[in-house]
Amino acid sequence: MKPWVQLMFFPCVFLIWPAEAEFFTSIGQMTDLIYAEKDLVQSLQEYIRAEEKKLSQIKSWAEKMDVLTSKSASDPEGYLAHPVNAYKLVKRLNTDWLELENLVLQDTTNGFIANLTIQRQFFPTEEDETGAAKALMRLQDTYKLDPETLSRGNLPGKCLCGLLKAIFLFLGTKYRSSLTVGDCFGMGKTAYNDGDYYHTVLWMEQALKQHDEGEDTTVSKVEILDYLSYAVFQFGDLHRAMELTRRLISLDSTHERAGSNLRYFEKLLEKEREEKEKENSINKTVTTTEAVVQSGAYERPLDYLPERDIYEALCRGEGVKMTPRRQKRLFCRYHDGNRNPHLLIAPFKEEDEWDSPHIVRYYDVMSDEEIEKIKQLAKPRLARATVRDPKTGVLTVASYRVSKSSWLEEDDDPVVAKVNQRMQQITGLTVKTAELLQVANYGMGGQYEPHFDFSRKDEPDAFKRLGTGNRVATFLNYMSDVEAGGATVFPDFGAAIWPKKGTAVFWYNLFRSGEGDYRTRHAACPVLVGCKWVSNKWFHERGNEFLRPCGRTEVD
Secondary structure, eight states: OOHHHHGGGSOOGGGGSOTTOOGGGOHHHHHHHHHHHHHHHHHHHHHHHHHHHHHHHHHHHHHHHHHHHHHHHHSHHHHHTSHHHHHHHHHIIIIIHHHHHHHHTTOOTTSHHHHHHHHHTTSOOHHHHHHHHHHHHHHHHHTTOOHHHHHHTOOOOTTSOHHHHHHHHHHHHHSOOOOOHHHHHHHHHHHHHTTOHHHHHHHHHHHHHHHHTTOOOSSOHHHHHHHHHHHHHHTTOHHHHHHHHHHHHHHOTTOHHHHHHHHHHHHHHHHHHHHHHHHTOTTSSOOHHHHHHHHTSOOOOOOSOTTHHHHHHHHTTOSOOOOHHHHTTOOEEEEOTTTOHHHHSSOEEEEEEETTTTEEEESSOSOHHHHHHHHHHHGGGOEEOOEEOTTTOOEEOOTTEEOEEEEEOGGGOHHHHHHHHHHHHHHOOOSTTSOOEEEEEEOTTOEEEEEOSSOOTTOTTTTTTTTSOSEEEEEEEEOSOOSEEOOEEETTTTEEEOOOTTOEEEEESBOTTSOBOGGGOEEEOOEEESOEEEEEEEEESTTOTTTSOSSOOOOO
């Protein structure tokens, strides 16, 4: 390292003098150089201390990451099964390593920056970090996990069943991870930038709580209070917004925006009081602002999904409408595909999951070896999963479907043709007009919100390009077990089907008349713990007009 190169980062005090000055002609002026040199030495010492501090920070980071990566690399899937670990990995690679890069950037002699710059082109982007944060919030909402639970990595609350608690206890001891003040602040900022003030409040409050408890962080309370006070104001909680803003000003009296906000809040409050006096409503119902303060909480805003509450309850294993009367209608049997010659000797185990609409599960549909081969074929081709635009029929990405998928043809490998043939034998439906085998992997918080597999009357061109009619049936293979979450749920009639590796579920999307069965609207719940792999085959009408079994009737 050439120390004189580093001096260029510091202002040279003699640069303020005229260039033509001749210091040797005046001892009086030269004495000023003495002080200038002294200042330079002090700057040099500050630089050395800064470098030593920087090196100490880099060393501490390296030691911490060495321990962390040794642990994570020993079992990548197990480590990433914990959603907090998945979020923090994305955040580290998108944000924390960038901060380290900026710290080390002054010295390029060791090649680290060159290597990091090359590697960073493959790192997660800002969009990835935002997506990961939203995934945590999605898990938080669906499974009723408070920020404290997620941040501390503690055992989830009473909403989870005993099995789920046991899973989290296992993860908590082996892969326990927590969110720092900076992480919680980052979650809150993501929500804020998305106009989501509900989650902004939750996560900024958690960041402030951990900050108040003395956690070491580079995020200031002023920054947290700035976001929190504005988000609280958006809920109409004027009194608390003022309280938080006053706290902010007590920490930074020069904060212009906070001062302006406080004056604005005071004006609104005064206006509110005047209106109350005019209406003479002192003894009447409390105002909206006061009601919010008295409630002590902010409600999650309504969204575009009408059955949100039912859907999320089913994902938690709540609200399943399996009555004793219905249970008596469900049976297990050996299924030979309506005396298909290939299945007479080795029929499949068939279990009723629901009576009406009739949903069945088949066991031992795919072997472990076949599953691994399918995954191996699919992994290099995985891309953001798409949905078919109901108006154009073109495949496009959608925010309500968070997974990656690929499509496999029979020519890709004999195992694909073998699995396709097996699904044809089980269902009695032809694969000639069916869609390709779709393989999907659900990542962190991966889901597919309630949707129909078939096209409705208002979207007649959804499958026009295929020329094979509507989707008559769905065959869904579960290619992995999922420790928690990831169920297939049917909000209309309250069913929840849990993934079990090697099994498959099957149902008809259309009645025999060709009309769509709107009860089959279903969803893939967010994966809370684990890694979910599925593959599916959508059978179409063409070629199957007379192949649907006549003996199976719907039970009302």
